[in-house]
Amino acid sequence: MWKFFSLDEIKKSLLMALWFIFLTFPIMVIRVNPIYNVVEWRWQNMALVGAGAFFLSFLWRYFLEYKNPAPSKPADDAAVSRSGRFSELLRSSGTRRLAIGAAVILALAFPYLFSSYQVNIMTTALIYVVLGLGLNIVVGLAGLLDLGYVAFYAVGAYSYALLNLHFGLSFWICLPIGAALAALFGILLGFPVLRLRGDYLAIVTLGFGEIIRLVLENWNDFSKGPSGIAGIPRPGIPGIEMSLNASSVFLYFLMIALALFTIMVVSRLRNSRIGRAWIALREDEIACQAMGVDKTKTKLTAFALGATWAGMGGVMFAAKTTFINPASFTFLESAIILSIVVLGGMGSIIGVIASAFILILLPEYLRAFSEYRMLIFGAVLVIMMVFRPQGLISNVRQTYRFKGLQENKEGD
Amino acid sequence: MSAVLTINGLTMDFGGLRAVDKVHLDVRQGEIVALIGPNGAGKTTLFNCITGLYKPTGGDILAIPPGGAAKRINGLKPNQVTEIGLARTFQNIRLFPNMTVLENVMIGRHCRTNSKILGAVLRNSRTRREEEEIVAFSYHLLERVRLERHVNDFARNLPYGAQRRLEIARALATEPFLLLLDEPAAGMNPHETRELDDLITRIQEEMDISILLIEHDMKLVMNISDRIFVMEYGKEIAVGTPLEIRGNPRVIEAYLGEEAHA
Ligand SMILES: Nc1ncnc2c1ncn2[C@@H]1O[C@H](COP(=O)(O)OP(=O)(O)OP(=O)(O)O)[C@@H](O)[C@H]1O
Numbered sequence A: 001m002w003k004f005f006s007l008d009e010i011k012k013s014l015l016m017a018l019w020f021i022f023l024t025f026p027i028m029v030i031r032v033n034p035i036y037n038v039v040e041w042r043w044q045n046m047a048l049v050g051a052g053a054f055f056l057s058f059l060w061r062y063f064l065e066y067k068n069p070a071p072s073k074p075a076d077d078a079a080v081s082r083s084g085r086f087s088e089l090l091r092s093s094g095t096r097r098l099a100i101g102a103a104v105i106l107a108l109a110f111p112y113l114f115s116s117y118q119v120n121i122m123t124t125a126l127i128y129v130v131l132g133l134g135l136n137i138v139v140g141l142a143g144l145l146d147l148g149y150v151a152f153y154a155v156g157a158y159s160y161a162l163l164n165l166h167f168g169l170s171f172w173i174c175l176p177i178g179a180a181l182a183a184l185f186g187i188l189l190g191f192p193v194l195r196l197r198g199d200y201l202a203i204v205t206l207g208f209g210e211i212i213r214l215v216l217e218n219w220n221d222f223s224k225g226p227s228g229i230a231g232i233p234r235p236g237i238p239g240i241e242m243s244l245n246a247s248s249v250f251l252y253f254l255m256i257a258l259a260l261f262t263i264m265v266v267s268r269l270r271n272s273r274i275g276r277a278w279i280a281l282r283e284d285e286i287a288c289q290a291m292g293v294d295k296t297k298t299k300l301t302a303f304a305l306g307a308t309w310a311g312m313g314g315v316m317f318a319a320k321t322t323f324i325n326p327a328s329f330t331f332l333e334s335a336i337i338l339s340i341v342v343l344g345g346m347g348s349i350i351g352v353i354a355s356a357f358i359l360i361l362l363p364e365y366l367r368a369f370s371e372y373r374m375l376i377f378g379a380v381l382v383i384m385m386v387f388r389p390q391g392l393i394s395n396v397r398q399t400y401r402f403k404g405l406q407e408n409k410e411g412d
Numbered sequence B: 001m002s003a004v005l006t007i008n009g010l011t012m013d014f015g016g017l018r019a020v021d022k023v024h025l026d027v028r029q030g031e032i033v034a035l036i037g038p039n040g041a042g043k044t045t046l047f048n049c050i051t052g053l054y055k056p057t058g059g060d061i062l063a064i065p066p067g068g069a070a071k072r073i074n075g076l077k078p079n080q081v082t083e084i085g086l087a088r089t090f091q092n093i094r095l096f097p098n099m100t101v102l103e104n105v106m107i108g109r110h111c112r113t114n115s116k117i118l119g120a121v122l123r124n125s126r127t128r129r130e131e132e133e134i135v136a137f138s139y140h141l142l143e144r145v146r147l148e149r150h151v152n153d154f155a156r157n158l159p160y161g162a163q164r165r166l167e168i169a170r171a172l173a174t175e176p177f178l179l180l181l182d183e184p185a186a187g188m189n190p191h192e193t194r195e196l197d198d199l200i201t202r203i204q205e206e207m208d209i210s211i212l213l214i215e216h217d218m219k220l221v222m223n224i225s226d227r228i229f230v231m232e233y234g235k236e237i238a239v240g241t242p243l244e245i246r247g248n249p250r251v252i253e254a255y256l257g258e259e260a261h262a
């Protein structure tokens, strides 16, 4: 512990402090007062930044050290069990049932406990849960880095908006149609990128996402261009009139249902013949093919199934906001959904759910800090990636029990 | 005995480099055939041509399932070759590191099972039964290669020798009639090599699978093979029983030449 206060360490922290002072000088220290036409020099801020950076850098290095103990130390075992403890907790069925029970009660009671503003935010977060779980199929399980996922989200949203506008189709008909169209687009994107991997795949999918957005933006006759489509009806039950408040609660419950459905499907797929093929493809494409897995089929199903959820999320989004335009489907959106998957832990369902809530709710609740909220948001992401690069929950695989094996295990 | 694999005049060019040059090779049913040769002789390239990873520049590869008709397999996709009944391991181990040992073997069952997305989502009785069969079959294979204690471990955590055995189990899970092993003993200690020797013979005898293996460990090769093919610079320079190969001057020269270089 004391070695953290050696001369060397102090020097490092001093440098860090100077660097931070330099970086933040223009915004923290100088303030131009346009009314009196004078420049204020807020030196006390500089001192604060310097002192803060100096001490925080100690903490930073301490935690880094704590995370990767030197190999010589006998603390190695402890480090392993520390990272395993959380997963262990998740696996024990008792805590699991308790947690699920609590979550269900909270989810059901939520609209009656909180304002409709909160309900709306929660609905948005749930949309991102679905999007995250969908992208998790493509990126987390199949290992295909897709940076254009938002395109399928747009396809879903515009399917509902346009079909409703031109043909008066209802939400309930458009939900499956939006999903199917998105799946179709997933396959359309999948074909040309079958041979691509890694960076190349990322670039092409990014381009695909932008193409869809640009088409929506410029093809006025089809999509009404940048001005978007307004007056999209909220979902309802035929024959029942709903107030604005009631319909947002209804949408919330719909979203809960869709999220549960997604969780059920994805978790079943993950431990199925198809899901294993996805993971194997991610782990080693060549070995996977050599073991008899059809690469083309497997990749296309991953793209199509991932896109399906984005399509449904898109229909939900259009129904929730009642207005859509291409500005809602920028690359930033893809990046956020991808962050949800990465932060949650590739392939982990609970991790992705948790990180969707964190990443969507955090900026909302940080609104109090107005101008700093994106800064804090960024800091949280950076800290996560430094201290837990594998995501909130790392790769947990199904385990199997065999008779006879137990005896063997006790034998040695 | 009838052949299960016949290769005629197989050629593979990489740009100007001819890695495999008009090679003839055959494996008969129930045989253990070894393919040896100095580094860079083109052995792995030949394997890659057989298993569909490379599309050969010329020649024919015929696979003949026991009791079935011959199929020309050049240019087929790797998974199609595996479906026909040829399975392989890799020189530089290619397991699925973040999957469990059992799951690695279960992947091998992919091409012999057929539950679809809908089945997986509904988890109907057919899918559940198939899944149970996959698990049981895979576990049985793990017992065969003595990895049953590691079923739920991640493949990346296995010791080296165990990883090689796991690769064999995974290949066996595809129910091949011909197993291709690329340097299965590489990196193993003498004890592990002896066990491997035993394992390969047992696979051949008990499971009735023919075997084609690349190996540098001469003791292992001489012990278990029925016939040996020797390659050098892409060309086949000798074929024969272990006894014949041991006394063949060209083979000795090829290997001495290699040592002189090294
Ligand atoms: N994909 C490729 N592209 C270009 N050249 C290749 C490729 N694969 C193999 N080669 C070349 O083909 C030749 C044969 O290589 P190969 O890997 O088949 O040898 P090997 O007999 O398996 O050797 P080793 O005993 O070292 O494994 C080498 O000269 C190698 O550089």
Ligand SMILES: [Mg+2]
Pocket (backbone or CB within 6 Å): B043, B044, B045, B091
């Ligand atoms: Mg080789």
